[in-house]
Amino acid sequence: MSESVPRYWRENKVRERLIGSKCENCGKITFPPRKVCPYCKSKKLTEVELPKEGKLLSYSIVRKPPAEFEKYAPYAIGIIALENGVNIISQLTDVDLKDIKIGMALEGIVRKYREEGEEGLIHYGIKFRPKLK
Numbered sequence: 001m002s003e004s005v006p007r008y009w010r011e012n013k014v015r016e017r018l019i020g021s022k023c024e025n026c027g028k029i030t031f032p033p034r035k036v037c038p039y040c041k042s043k044k045l046t047e048v049e050l051p052k053e054g055k056l057l058s059y060s061i062v063r064k065p066p067a068e069f070e071k072y073a074p075y076a077i078g079i080i081a082l083e084n085g086v087n088i089i090s091q092l093t094d095v096d097l098k099d100i101k102i103g104m105a106l107e108g109i110v111r112k113y114r115e116e117g118e119e120g121l122i123h124y125g126i127k128f129r130p131k132l133k
Helices: 005-011 067-072
Strands: 019-023 045-049 053-062 075-082 087-092 105-115 122-130
Touching: 053 087, 067 105, 087 105
Parallel strands: 087 122
Antiparallel strands: 019 045, 053 075, 053 105, 075 087, 105 122
């Protein structure tokens, strides 16, 4: 039995997990995954799963997005410092834009990014929301 295209996207490990690269030479971790370490240029990298918890370092409210994201505006994009020290950029979700605060604790969750047309693929990925207590 073949998998449906939407099921493939939902189960894709890169979309549902935060996967980075760890350099076996210098020990640095990068996100997104790379084939060459940007710090020491080594090609000896291993795939690592990154933590899904962190703190908000900075953010911006997107009010005039690209055409394919217009129906989601306004939305927030943030720089998140993960618990292991890696900084990533991600969309913020499940929060009122006026309640976003620098330093707030966040957690990564799987959410819909966008749809391709009215009857097209639904793309899922990690977004960050305020950490539940």
